[in-house]
Amino acid sequence: MSGIKVIAHRGGYKESGRLENSKEAIQYAISKSYIDGVEFDIRVTSDRKIVLIHNASIKYNNKRYRVSNMSYEEFNQIYFKVHHTNLCTLEDVLSLIPKNKYVFLEIKNMSSKKEKEYLELIYNTIKKYPSKRIIIISFLYKYLKYFILKGFPTCLLLSRKSRFFEFKVYFRLYLTLKLTMISLDKEMVHRKNSTRILRNNKLLGVYTIHHAPEIDRILHQIGTADVKKYQNNIYITTTNPKKVYERIQKLNE
Numbered sequence: 001m002s003g004i005k006v007i008a009h010r011g012g013y014k015e016s017g018r019l020e021n022s023k024e025a026i027q028y029a030i031s032k033s034y035i036d037g038v039e040f041d042i043r044v045t046s047d048r049k050i051v052l053i054h055n056a057s058i059k060y061n062n063k064r065y066r067v068s069n070m071s072y073e074e075f076n077q078i079y080f081k082v083h084h085t086n087l088c089t090l091e092d093v094l095s096l097i098p099k100n101k102y103v104f105l106e107i108k109n110m111s112s113k114k115e116k117e118y119l120e121l122i123y124n125t126i127k128k129y130p131s132k133r134i135i136i137i138s139f140l141y142k143y144l145k146y147f148i149l150k151g152f153p154t155c156l157l158l159s160r161k162s163r164f165f166e167f168k169v170y171f172r173l174y175l176t177l178k179l180t181m182i183s184l185d186k187e188m189v190h191r192k193n194s195t196r197i198l199r200n201n202k203l204l205g206v207y208t209i210h211h212a213p214e215i216d217r218i219l220h221q222i223g224t225a226d227v228k229k230y231q232n233n234i235y236i237t238t239t240n241p242k243k244v245y246e247r248i249q250k251l252n253e
Contacts, residue, residue: 003252004227005036005235006245007104009208010054012038014239021052023088023096030101034245037102037133039207039237042090044110044118047071050090050125056108058082068111090125099131104155104237107138119146126152135180137205148178155181155205160188175200181235183207186218194222198230205235212243219251 012029013020021040029038041054049072057066058078065078072087079087090105097103105126110118123146126134136147137155144154156179158167167188174182175196182197183205197204206218215236219227227234238244 003231004248005102006034006241006248007037007039007102007235007237008035008241009039009237009239011040011052012239012241015241019083019085021054021088022085023092024085026088026093027096029241030097032241035101035241036235037104038097039104039106039137040093041106041108042122043067043108044114044121045070045072045075047073048118048121050122051075052088052090052093053079054108068114090122094126094129094132097132099133101133102235103132103134104137105134106157107136107140107143109140115142119143123147123150123152137181137183141174141177144179153180155179155183155203157183157205157207158185158188160185171196175202181205183235183237186214189218189221191221191223191226195226198226198233203233203235204230205237207237209236209238209244210240212240212247215244215247216251219248 008029010020011025013025016025016028018025026038029035040052042050043053044050057064060078060082076087135153135155138144139157147154181203186206194204
């Protein structure tokens with residue numbers, strides 16, 4: 001795989017028309033040659049099942065049900081009533097994803113009381129698949145630090161919600177850490193930020209691109225010279241992988 005990488009957001013659900021973070025969406029994404037990998041979210045149930053779901057809870061009959069407060073079987077019963085399909089577990093999909101595709105595995109917020117236990121659970125699960133191209137991603141560096149010490153590739157997500165002063169101070173620190181990748185919200189991509197990431201020997205991620213024309217601005221902000229020099233180190237997470245891929249190819253002509 002050479003050139004800018006295209007990663008399907010939440011399993012590539014929008015393009016496929018499947019449910020986000022579902023096995024069906026992921027199967028669709030990994031079948032497409034223009035998609036280099038899939039991104040999906042994980043949480044942990046009360047009985048220690050790692051499941052693919054973005055939100056911390058689900059609403060059914062005007063009541064909220066939290067993933068972390070219920071066993072897999074209990075939560076899945078509600079999930080099935082809402083979505084008419086079973087809640088996917090991490091092991092359900094890792095065995096499906098070929099080793100030439102990237103797996104961007106986002107750890108969502110978890111209870112601080114269960115943090116160490118759940119990080120160990122996730123680690124013990126993914127280490128069973130040493131041939132997979134798994135990258136652990138999170139907005140929380142403390143989660144990533146655990147996996148850095150275990151030798152796993154990691155990606156820190158940075159949000160535009162950060163205050164400018166806070167971002168400026170911490171960004172300098174992030175560049176010194178042993179992160180594999182730093183992924184910027186698409187509104188945060190500016191030449192200075194992206195250049196510093198790439199020139200500090202880190203991969204650059206950009207999330208989440210919904211419309212193909214956004215790529216024009218993103219690549220312009222990174223800069224023609226850096227795009228050409230570091231194209232193998234740039235990863236675009238998108239809900240519209242086919243059109244984004246086609247746009248990138250057109251810009252390369």
